[in-house]
Amino acid sequence: MIDRPLDVIAQSGWRRAVDSDCDDIGAGHAGLDSIIYSPCMMMGQKVSYFTSSHERSHLLCAYGLSPFPQGQPCYALIWEGQFGEFYRIDKDVNITSLGRVIDSPGDRFAFLYGLADPTFNLRPGQIRLSDAGKLMAIAAYGKTDKIDEDGQHIIDVLLDKHIDFRTISKEHFQSSPYYNIGIEHSRFATLAYHFSNAIFEIFYQFAKDVIFDRAPLLIVGGCGLNCDWNTKWIETALFSDIFVPPCSNDSGSAIGTAIDTLFHTKGIAKIRWTPYAGESAYDDIENPSHFSQEQYSPRRVAELLDNGCVLGWVQGRYEMGPRALGNRSILAAPYPRGNLIRLNRIKNREGFRPIAPLCLEEYMGDYFHPAHPSPYMLEFRKVISNVIPAVTHVDHSARPQSVNESQNPRMHQLLTEYKKVSGIGVLCNTSLNFHGRAS
Incomplete structure (x- = not known):
């Protein structure tokens, strides 16, 4: 892949067991000063080996x-499966922890989902990685009424900083009415809503006490994909600006370690990048004769979508990170509401999961508020139009991706043609993959 001798081999740190402080991979999982830089041999060449912690990545x-x-000082927030911590990055890119807020915020989300799911039977400290995101979707169905006493007890226990969360078993709540209540029960949705708000409030109150200027905030970690929380951070007005990378979860760890390597060896901590930096697609069907084939025409594709077709769409290189941003998508019309059901069935997903919209950047204000660009699909917006029901979540929100001509020319062209055909500058967009698969 590389046509010249290697300079450095970089490895992101990790550890083999969640509940173990030993058996590190590379520089290990945690630690701001966990950096190893030493000479080694690879394929007969003398190279340098670099590794830093998962936290640093x-x-x-x-x-x-x-x-x-x-050189611009920033605040940073890592909230993911295990980390829940604020940091300050100074003008020299020195990183200082401002304090651990709560351990395992993402895993606590996943645990609560498992509590209500009768099929969940893992041991204390174990979770299913996909459950956190599902609980975040369910929270939108919750009522804003006051939580009942049983629900508040669960929230208090799960967010008690003095309890080792990883020792709590689902069976701890066996006498609770929420135990195996069912993930689509309306009462559980209200618990999920209040639980989500309670976690955010803990982090918000902590941030107010530790920040001392209005420097920008960087949000990273798997919970950085929570569009509701990202929007809430913007609304706090605590920071001059907020940035969430499209690969905020562990899919960005390798890039982070590469940047850390560049900074350690060259003093450079910035790179040129595009979200379309994943693998290139390849043909895996030798004889496509059983498919009908025709020359690509954006007008033809727009008409098919308007007539109710659901289409797989592949162009260029895949997106880095988990979100489809117009290069590896399943596309459909944003109406009727039944298209939401169709797409979730195609992907074997739960029916409560929302489908995201693609929108022409210049027409964002016709469908969403606020209307400013959202190129990486990482914020919630209020839906202000009734013509896009398939991408409108139960709480009248959506997580749109705005598309302009320079960002993704071919998708912008298709959306433009679709607006000419249908009068609407929005399409349903979900990742071209099956449930539990990256691509």
């Missing part, structure tokens, strides 16, 4: 991809 990913110039 998140921070350098967000810092290196952010639009702020090197």
Whole structure:
């Protein structure tokens, strides 16, 4: 892949067991000063070996991809499966922890989902990685009324900083009415809503006490994909700006370690990048004769979509990170509401999961508020139009991706043609993959 001798081999830190502080991979999972840089041999060549912690990989990913110039001090928040911590990155890219807020915020979300799911039977400290995102979707169905006493007890226990969360078993709540209540029960949705708000409030109150200027905030970690929370951070007005990379979860760890390597060896902590930096697609069908084939025409595709077709769409290189941003998508019309059901069935997903919209950037204000660009699909917006029901969540929100001509020319062209055909500058967009698969 590389046509010249290697300089450095970089490895992101990790550890083999969640509940173990030993058996590190590379520089390990946690630690701001966990850096190893030493000579080694690879394929008969003398190279340098670099590794830094998983914690640093998140921070350098967000810092290196952010639009702020090197030397601009920033705050950073890592909230993911295990980390829940604020940091300050100074003008020299020195990183200081401002304090751990709460351990395992993402895993606590996943645990609550498992509590209500009768099929969940893992041991204490174990979770299913996909459950956190599902609970975040369910929270939108919850009522804003006061939570009942049983629900408040669960919230109090799960968010008690003095309890080792990883020792709590689902069976701890066996006498609770929420135990195996069912993930689509309306009462559980209200618990999920209040639980989500309670976690955010803990982090918000902590941030108010530790920040001392209005420097920008970098948000990273798997919970950085929570569009509701991202929007809430913007609404707090605590920070001059907020940046969330499209690969905020662990898919950005390798990039973060590469940036950390560049900074350690060259003093450079910024890179040029595009979200379309994944693998190129390849043909895996030798004989496509059983498919009908025709020359690509954006007008023809727009008409098919308007007539109710659901289409797989592949162009260029895949997006980095988990979100489809117009290069590896399943596309459909944003109406009728039944298209939401169709797409979730195609992907074997739960029916409560929302489908995201693609929107022409110049027409964002016709469908969403606020109307400013959202190129990476990482914020919630209020839907202000009734013509896009398939991408309108139950709480009248959506997580749109705005598309302009320079960002993704071919998708912008298709959306433009679709607006000419249908009068609407929005399409349903979900990742071209099956449930539980990256691509």
